[in-house]
Amino acid sequence: MLFRYIIGHDDTKQVLVRAVQENHLAHALLFDGPTGSANLALALALATFANCESRQGQPTDGLFGNDTQANEPTDDACGRCASCIKMGKLVHPDLHLVFPIVSSETGSKPKTSEDFLTDWRKMVIESPYRTLPEWLAFIGAEKKQGNISVKEARSILQKLSLKAYEGCYKIMLIWLPELMNGASANALLKILEEPPERTLFLLATNQPDKLLITILSRTQRVGVRAFTDEEVGLYLRQSLNLDETRARQAAFLANGDMAAALQLLKADPDSGPDRHTWFAEWMRACYRQDLSALVKQAEQFDGFNKEKQKGLLEYSLHLCRDLFLWQQGAESLLRLPEDELNFVKNFGKVLKPAHVERIIADVNEAAYHIERNARAKMVLLDMSLTFSRLIR
Numbered sequence: 001m002l003f004r005y006i007i008g009h010d011d012t013k014q015v016l017v018r019a020v021q022e023n024h025l026a027h028a029l030l031f032d033g034p035t036g037s038a039n040l041a042l043a044l045a046l047a048t049f050a051n052c053e054s055r056q057g058q059p060t061d062g063l064f065g066n067d068t069q070a071n072e073p074t075d076d077a078c079g080r081c082a083s084c085i086k087m088g089k090l091v092h093p094d095l096h097l098v099f100p101i102v103s104s105e106t107g108s109k110p111k112t113s114e115d116f117l118t119d120w121r122k123m124v125i126e127s128p129y130r131t132l133p134e135w136l137a138f139i140g141a142e143k144k145q146g147n148i149s150v151k152e153a154r155s156i157l158q159k160l161s162l163k164a165y166e167g168c169y170k171i172m173l174i175w176l177p178e179l180m181n182g183a184s185a186n187a188l189l190k191i192l193e194e195p196p197e198r199t200l201f202l203l204a205t206n207q208p209d210k211l212l213i214t215i216l217s218r219t220q221r222v223g224v225r226a227f228t229d230e231e232v233g234l235y236l237r238q239s240l241n242l243d244e245t246r247a248r249q250a251a252f253l254a255n256g257d258m259a260a261a262l263q264l265l266k267a268d269p270d271s272g273p274d275r276h277t278w279f280a281e282w283m284r285a286c287y288r289q290d291l292s293a294l295v296k297q298a299e300q301f302d303g304f305n306k307e308k309q310k311g312l313l314e315y316s317l318h319l320c321r322d323l324f325l326w327q328q329g330a331e332s333l334l335r336l337p338e339d340e341l342n343f344v345k346n347f348g349k350v351l352k353p354a355h356v357e358r359i360i361a362d363v364n365e366a367a368y369h370i371e372r373n374a375r376a377k378m379v380l381l382d383m384s385l386t387f388s389r390l391i392r
Ligand SMILES: [Zn+2]
Pocket: 051, 052, 053, 054, 055, 077, 078, 079, 080, 081, 082, 083, 084
């Protein structure tokens, strides 16, 4: 990961880069950001930058050493030197990765992050905006709890007793340190108290309040804010080549959580009507009490996969909540693009607040039933009939 691939966060990048350049980087940094923020991405970019060979004045380009860039301070890793390439694949021998794993079956050998490293690399290289449930699903352990175990603690100590192989810094990156159990947290604390030389601890957390206070006090906090809707939209357009409407809608639903935005799009491949068109058509058909249109829409809904069905209902809930806010005179709180805003304004005049409340309650319940495998067609049709009667 390179800094330039992370959208926004210029201030944070600048502070980190300057600290490396001026050689006063704290030995332990806590990247504290909400789920789906850039906290892990920034930690990885810093690790890459800190060990980039170009930054250390070793020209990597130009046969005759005339790469003028090489000796000037740069504000990002080169992405081309041997170190950057290994960092990009997360295989640099001085980069140690620790993350939550699931405990092994009773009786079998306890495991550490190392045993799951191939999967973790694959997941994070694909996208650094990830959540614990996604990771557990990635290793087929959805139903289990992830944690950082005692054995892991021993392995951390062992790895850190080794000298840096090639890099300038030996780096211990811990993803979701809040999931360390007592023993591993204490082992980490011990190393943080007496940090080995040229070793960087990069912790990427979503829940700093679950860390030992003593760990908090030995790390320097790097606050990472959530992405803005514009940043999420821009990233989706650039990285997934999404059209503006879809990118905007996903950003609106995700509320600054890049992981959620990417999940939403995975669940909703580029087929069928976009969410807003779907919802607006549904509500209009209810308003017209157009039974044949409603049956048709229920049949179409039935044909979508469950993730898409849930996505549509989730979008409906979001928009109804905004409708409700608009009716309460809180227009300034709405973050809607123009299409949606016009819809909210038009429908806000037609519906009574009590109706909107009822719709929200019913859609919530429908999502619950669909999750539990109720027949989607019946669920939607049932709601449609209720709403038709309600609105009129
Ligand atoms: Zn480099």
